Amino acid sequence: xxxxxxxxxxxxxxxxxxxxxxxxxxxxxxxxxxxxxxxxxxxxxxxxxxxxxxxxxxxxxxxxxxxxxxxxxxxxxxxxxxxxxxxxxxxxxxxxxxxxxxxxxxxxxxxxxxxxxxxxxxxxxxxxxxxxxxxxxxxxxxxxxxxxxxxxxxxxxxxxxxxxxxxxxxxxxxxxxxxxxxxxxxxxxxxxxxxxxxxxxxxxx
Numbered sequence: 001x002x003x004x005x006x007x008x009x010x011x012x013x014x015x016x017x018x019x020x021x022x023x024x025x026x027x028x029x030x031x032x033x034x035x036x037x038x039x040x041x042x043x044x045x046x047x048x049x050x051x052x053x054x055x056x057x058x059x060x061x062x063x064x065x066x067x068x069x070x071x072x073x074x075x076x077x078x079x080x081x082x083x084x085x086x087x088x089x090x091x092x093x094x095x096x097x098x099x100x101x102x103x104x105x106x107x108x109x110x111x112x113x114x115x116x117x118x119x120x121x122x123x124x125x126x127x128x129x130x131x132x133x134x135x136x137x138x139x140x141x142x143x144x145x146x147x148x149x150x151x152x153x154x155x156x157x158x159x160x161x162x163x164x165x166x167x168x169x170x171x172x173x174x175x176x177x178x179x180x181x182x183x184x185x186x187x188x189x190x191x192x193x194x195x196x197x198x199x200x201x202x203x204x205x
Contacts (some may be wrong), residue, residue, distance in 0.1 A: 029138015030146065032194045035154035036062075039133050041096065041126035044113045049124050051094070051148075051155060058090035059185060060155065061178065062146040064139040066099045067115040068106040069201035072142040074167050076119050079143070082163070082178060083123045091147075091182055093123040098134035098142070104204040131205055141200035147181050158185050161196030 030036055040050045051060055063079060065072040083093035099107035109127050116125045128134055137146055138160075147159035159181035164173045177196050184191045 028140070029136060030157045030160070032157050032160060034157050036146070036148055036157055037136065038155070041128060041133065042109070043124045043126055044109075044116050044121075049094070049126055051150075054092065054150075056090060057092060057150050059147065059149045059158070059182070061086065061091060061093045061182070062137070062148060063093055063095050063143055064098045064134055064137070064141075064145075064203070065095050065143040066097050066104070066107045066201075067111050068099075068104055069142045071167050071200035075143050075163055078163055078170060080119065080122055085179075086182055087122070089182075089186060091186070094126065095121070095123055096126045096128050096133060098128045098131060098139060099204040100131055107204070134203060139198075140203060141198040142203060143200050144198040145178055147178065147185065149185055158191055159194055160198075162198050165196075167199055 038051045040048050043049045097112055101108040112125055148155040149158050163178050165175040166173045181191045
C-alpha cells in the first residue's frame, strides 16, 4: 500500500511539473558552448538570410525582438548602436521576430517592414515564419540575445541573456553585458558573465 501511495505521489508530481513553465533560458534550447545550427529566414526586403552568407564574420549577435513589446522598443536604439559598433569589427546584429502575428497582429511581416523603416534599422530583421527557430535557441523574451562565435566547427554560443542591466534608462546602465561579452570574445579573453536573465515580453506562440 505504501509503495502504491509513493508511486501515485511521484506520478502526480510529474504531471504537475510537466505544465510548469521553465523560465530559465540556460535550461531550454542552446547552452553556452553549444554549436548553433544555421537558419534561412526571410528579411524585410524579401531576401532569405542565413548566417553562412556572412563570409567575413567573426561572430553574430542574434537578437530575438519584435515591434510591439515595450521592452524591445526601449532597446531598439541600443540594438542599432550595437550593430554600428560591432558590424565593422565582424560581429553584426541579426534580428529575428519570433512572435506569431495571428496572436500579436502588430508583429506581422508588413508591420516589421514599417517599423524597420521608421527606426532606420541597419541590420537584417528576419521573420521566424512558423516559429521554428526561436525554440531551437530557447529564446523566451523579447529582446533575448545570443552571442555566437564563428569557428571552424560552427557558430558557438558564447553568451545568452540581456543587453544590459537597465532597460528603462540607458543613462543609468552599469553593466553592458553584451558589449563586455563581445569585447572579450574579440580579444580572446574569457567571458566572465556568460548568462543573464533576459528581461522583456514573453514570446507570443
